[in-house]
Amino acid sequence: MRDIIINGVKIRPGQNIQLDINIARLPTHTLIDLPVFIYRSKVDGPVLLVSGGLHGDEINGIDAVKRMITDNMLKPKRGTVVAIPLINVYGFLSTSRTFPDGRDLNRSFPGSKKGSLASQIAHILTNEILPNIDMGIDFHTGGRMLSNYPQVRADFKDEKSVALAKAFGAPFIINSGLIDKSFRKEAYKKGKPILVYEGGESMRLDELVVKEAIEGTQRLMHHLQMKDQVHEPRESIVMAASTWERAKVSGIFNPTVQYGEKVKKGQMLAKITDPYGRVKVPVKSPYDGFVICLNNLPVVNAGDALIHIGKVE
Numbered sequence: 305m306r307d308i309i310i311n312g313v314k315i316r317p318g319q320n321i322q323l324d325i326n327i328a329r330l331p332t333h334t335l336i337d338l339p340v341f342i343y344r345s346k347v348d349g350p351v352l353l354v355s356g357g358l359h360g361d362e363i364n365g366i367d368a369v370k371r372m373i374t375d376n377m378l379k380p381k382r383g384t385v386v387a388i389p390l391i392n393v394y395g396f397l398s399t400s401r402t403f404p405d406g407r408d409l410n411r412s413f414p415g416s417k418k419g420s421l422a423s424q425i426a427h428i429l430t431n432e433i434l435p436n437i438d439m440g441i442d443f444h445t446g447g448r449m450l451s452n453y454p455q456v457r458a459d460f461k462d463e464k465s466v467a468l469a470k471a472f473g474a475p476f477i478i479n480s481g482l483i484d485k486s487f488r489k490e491a492y493k494k495g496k497p498i499l500v501y502e503g504g505e506s507m508r509l510d511e512l513v514v515k516e517a518i519e520g521t522q523r524l525m526h527h528l529q530m531k532d533q534v535h536e537p538r539e540s541i542v543m544a545a546s547t548w549e550r551a552k553v554s555g556i557f558n559p560t561v562q563y564g565e566k567v568k569k570g571q572m573l574a575k576i577t578d579p580y581g582r583v584k585v586p587v588k589s590p591y592d593g594f595v596i597c598l599n600n601l602p603v604v605n606a607g608d609a610l611i612h613i614g615k616v617e
């Protein structure tokens with residue numbers, strides 16, 4: 305069996321351990337750790353990364369990974385699960401997507417030992433985690449007030465990722481290219497597909513999103529023969545293209561659809577009004593599809609992203 309070595313610690317077959325990787329110190333000199341949970345079966349098999357909180361204000365994924373740890377769902381019957389519930393401790397503490405200097409960890413890969421804080425943590429993930437894993441699922445949410453219906457993003461040019469996305473079985477699978485300097489792209493370059501799960505919005509817990517994250521992970525583990533079947537497979541709705549409907553005028557945004565809802569071409573999705581009843585501008589769907597993300601802000605400016613529609617072929 306291959307060696308799994310993280311932070312200088314060799315993980316033996318049959319071993320379940322928590323490692324705390326020292327990251328840095330806060331200005332108070334409080335030590336910041338990156339806790340990593342490793343569950344290794346005695347039987348050889350794939351190594352799956354399950355991670356959340358790469359953006360520190362995206363809480364749904366953190367909660368999902370935590371629940372899978374506490375409910376003992378990640379111990380595989382073969383292979384290994386590497387679980388990191390919270391990657392960006394700094395962002396979590398300051399309820400921010402980024403690091404204190406404004407850097408986005410997901411634009412900092414592969415990172416460097418002497419770079420910014422985000423770059424240093426990217427370096428740890430690149431050198432301690434990526435060499436040990438075969439594939440992964442990384443949990444994200446939409447931005448502030450932008451609520452994604454549970455979906456897995458994969459680059460449709462990469463067949464391995466698409467197959468894993470189908471096994472995960474989220475309600476939606478959306479085509480999404482690799483972003484430069486992202487964790488997903490860095491892993492892809494090393495031949496390791498990482499799925500990005502998007503669900504709900506930052507700084508808001510969404511039970512449906514957490515439940516879908518947990519069930520999808522269990523399906524993925526079953527697909528990888530790491531676990532007996534817990535949930536029935538599900539055929540995701542696959543969408544190769546998507547567009548944002550933006551506000552044509554500023555005003556009060558009144559959506560008449562919910563996230564996840566099926567919509568028809570030309571259907572009225574929302575209206576934008578002014579506070580005095582003089583303005584009423586409809587927002588219509590450009591094609592048949594599904595609402596994959598909805599802006600929950602009640603007041604918008606012209607140009608704001610309102611509704612993200614996934615296109616059904």
Ligand SMILES: [Zn+2]
Nearest residue numbers: 359362444445
């Ligand atoms: Zn994110």
